[in-house]
Structure formats: structure tokens, C-alpha cells
Amino acid sequence: MSLIAAKNIDFSHGGQQVLQGVSLSLEPGEIVTIVGPNGSGKSTMLRLLIGALKPQKGSVTRKPGLRVGYVPQKLHIDPTLPITVERFLNLPHRVAANDAAAALETAGVPGVGQRQMSQLSGGQFQRVLLARAILGKPDVLMLDEATQGLDQPGSASFYRQIESVRRDLGCAVLMVSHELHVVMSASDRVICLNGHVCCEGTPEVVSVAPAYRELFGTGTGGALALYRHEHDHGHDHDHHHHSHEAAE
Numbered sequence: 001m002s003l004i005a006a007k008n009i010d011f012s013h014g015g016q017q018v019l020q021g022v023s024l025s026l027e028p029g030e031i032v033t034i035v036g037p038n039g040s041g042k043s044t045m046l047r048l049l050i051g052a053l054k055p056q057k058g059s060v061t062r063k064p065g066l067r068v069g070y071v072p073q074k075l076h077i078d079p080t081l082p083i084t085v086e087r088f089l090n091l092p093h094r095v096a097a098n099d100a101a102a103a104l105e106t107a108g109v110p111g112v113g114q115r116q117m118s119q120l121s122g123g124q125f126q127r128v129l130l131a132r133a134i135l136g137k138p139d140v141l142m143l144d145e146a147t148q149g150l151d152q153p154g155s156a157s158f159y160r161q162i163e164s165v166r167r168d169l170g171c172a173v174l175m176v177s178h179e180l181h182v183v184m185s186a187s188d189r190v191i192c193l194n195g196h197v198c199c200e201g202t203p204e205v206v207s208v209a210p211a212y213r214e215l216f217g218t219g220t221g222g223a224l225a226l227y228r229h230e231h232d233h234g235h236d237h238d239h240h241h242h243s244h245e246a247a248e
Contacts, residue, residue: 002027003063003140003172004049010057011044016045020196022058026140032172033164035206036193037215042176043073046144047191049174069138069171071129073145079118085128086113095135106168107131107163123154127161134165140172141165147179155179 005025011018018041024177026032026049036042047053048060048069079084089100104110107130112120120128133141143162147155166173175187191200198211205211 001062001063003066004060004174006045006049006055006058008058009045009048009055009060011041011048011053011055013044018195019048019055020097022193022197023217024191024200025198026172026174028139029166029170029172030188031162031175032189032191033175033177033187034191034193035177038178040194042178042193043144046142046174046176050142061127063139066140067136067138069133069141071126071133071141071143071146075125075129077117083117084113085115085117085120087134088117089113089132099135100131103131103135104128106134106165108164110143122150123158126150126158130161130165134169134171137169138171140174141169143175145172145176145178147177159210235245 002025005023009019009022018202021043022041024032024034024045034042034045044053048055050070051060051062060151077088085104086097086100087102089095095103100113101110104112104127109124109127109131112124112128117125117128129146130141143161149157150158159184162173162175165171187203189200190203190206192198192206192209192212192215194215198207199206201209
């Protein structure tokens with residue numbers, strides 16, 4: 001049984017149709033990335049899947065008892081507020097110290113428990129949010145633009161962390177991203193959304209799909225850089241190297 005399935009979803013916001021006839025599902029253990037330009041309805045779709053919004057048409061069904069771990073886009077913590085990582089993980093419910101330590105380890109930031117949240121780097125901060133999401137032993141991990149604000153190597157290494165979390169926990173992962181250059185090869189499926197599902201399939205299939213090219217072009221912005229190696233470097237602002245990325 002699918003963990004989550006959306007069927008023929010329509011959603012309008014302030015008289016604007018945001019989503020039309022969208023159907024998608026998430027199977028146990030798979031990593032699915034939803035990509036699309038800004039304003040394409042990606043975050044709205046995520047909120048519908050979580051149940052924070054109700055569709056005007058269509059339905060969302062979740063497996064009974066489904067546990068969802070959510071990693072938000074950005075979380076602003078007042079830098080003057082003294083709060084350690086450990087204390088942060090204990091909000092809103094206390095967790096056992098060894099569970100907190102294990103979650104930090106899984107998220108790739110072992111030993112930061114006593115550090116102040118305000119002293120963490122961007123990448124460490126995101127991993128602490130990830131640790132918090134996996135404390136509840138989720139069946140599905142949902143990430144909304146979770147690498148925004150990280151540089152490309154930082155994003156790549158965060159995505160590799162997600163792969164290992166999936167391996168360790170056996171959970172499914174659903175990500176929303178507009179950063180095409182870091183959509184990882186580990187995505188089992190990429191769903192290209194622009195108000196409707198333009199195309200979906202493996203990263204390799206989607207990256208050559210006409211609908212995808214139409215949306216994102218074929219420059220670096222549109223190349224699916226497939227992170228398989230530690231030594232990958234992004235050619236973020238350099239449009240002359242996209243042939244290397246596309247051929248990865």
C-alpha cells in the first residue's frame with residue numbers, strides 16, 4: 001500500500017489556481033523529489049500531503065498511523081536566545097539522551113548536543129533539524145527546500161546524508177526542491193510540477209524529457225547534476241560546463 005496517495009488534486013488560493021489535476025504517490029522506502037520553478041505549487045503540494053491544507057477537489061489518503069518527520073525550509077531562532085542543541089531536541093517533548101545522541105549521529109552531526117544553536121553553521125543547523133525530524137522514527141521524511149541557503153557542496157553533502165538516513169531508518173523520503181543542480185541521483189523518482197505534473201520518472205528520464213527542458217532549459221540551471229562522488233564541484237554560476245554535468 002502507498003504511504004501517501006494524492007488523486008486528481010485541485011487547489012486554488014486567492015482565486016488563483018495553484019494545482020490542477022495532480023496525482024502522485026509515495027511508496028515505502030523510496031526517495032521522491034518534486035522539482036519545479038518558484039510558484040509551481042510545490043510547497044502547497046507538500047502541505048496537502050501532510051494534511052495542513054485540504055484540496056478543493058480530489059483526495060489525499062495516508063496509510064493509517066503514518067508517522068511523518070518534517071524538515072522545514074528555514075527555522076529562525078533568535079541568535080540572542082541561549083538554547084543548546086540538546087535542549088532544542090527536547091522541544092516540545094523530552095527525549096531520552098541516548099535517543100537524541102543517536103538521532104544527531106544519524107543526521108551526521110554527532111557530538112554537537114552541548115553547542116548553542118546560534119553557533120552552528122548552516123549545514124549543521126539543517127542537520128539538527130533533520131535529527132529532530134527523525135527522533136519520531138518516521139515512516140516518511142518530508143523536506144521542504146531543506147538546502148536553501150547552503151552552498152552547492154553543502155547541499156550535495158546534505159543530500160548524501162538523506163540517502164544514509166533512508167538506509168539507516170528504511171523510511172521513504174519526499175523532497176521539494178527548485179535546486180536542480182543538486183537533485184541527487186539517489187532520487188528513485190523525480191516529479192516535475194508546474195501547477196500540474198509535467199513529467200515524472202527516474203532523474204535520467206526526466207532530465208531529457210521535453211516538458212522538463214521546456215521549463216528549465218538545458219543550461220546548468222536545467223542539468224540534473226547527479227552527485228555520485230565526493231569530488232563533485234558545482235558549476236553553479238558557470239554556464240560553460242553544463243556538458244560535464246549532463247554527462248556525469
